[in-house]
Amino acid sequence: DVLIQSDVLHLKNNRPVKILLRSVDVLHNWYVPQFRAKMDAVPGVVTYYWFEPNKVGEYEVLCAEYCGVGHYAMRGGVIVQDEKDYDKWLSEQETFSDLVAKRKKLKNGDTKLAKK
Numbered sequence: 001d002v003l004i005q006s007d008v009l010h011l012k013n014n015r016p017v018k019i020l021l022r023s024v025d026v027l028h029n030w031y032v033p034q035f036r037a038k039m040d041a042v043p044g045v046v047t048y049y050w051f052e053p054n055k056v057g058e059y060e061v062l063c064a065e066y067c068g069v070g071h072y073a074m075r076g077g078v079i080v081q082d083e084k085d086y087d088k089w090l091s092e093q094e095t096f097s098d099l100v101a102k103r104k105k106l107k108n109g110d111t112k113l114a115k116k
């Protein structure tokens with residue numbers, strides 16, 4: 001498993017994607033205008049939809065549902081890449097086994113915080 005903690009999704013071009021959405025607070029709406037697709041994120045429910053990006057590029061993710069005072073900051077990104085660039089990006093990401101091995105090397109009392 002690859003661990004990604006980011007506001008940006010990297011997707012392979014011409015490959016179907018299933019997006020799972022959930023909210024812990026209020027109704028949100030995950031929307032990428034260029035994909036002509038949006039879906040509600042409903043508190044307490046996992047919603048999903050399928051789409052297939054067909055054009056390489058960078059796209060902005062917006063919340064299309066007024067969700068409160070932080071609505072203006074509900075942004076993210078999607079980067080659609082060809083197979084070669086996607087595979088290169090994926091190979092640079094940390095795996096779960098890498099994380100476990102790194103944690104075992106740390107001595108008791110040591111703290112190491114890293115964000116890529």
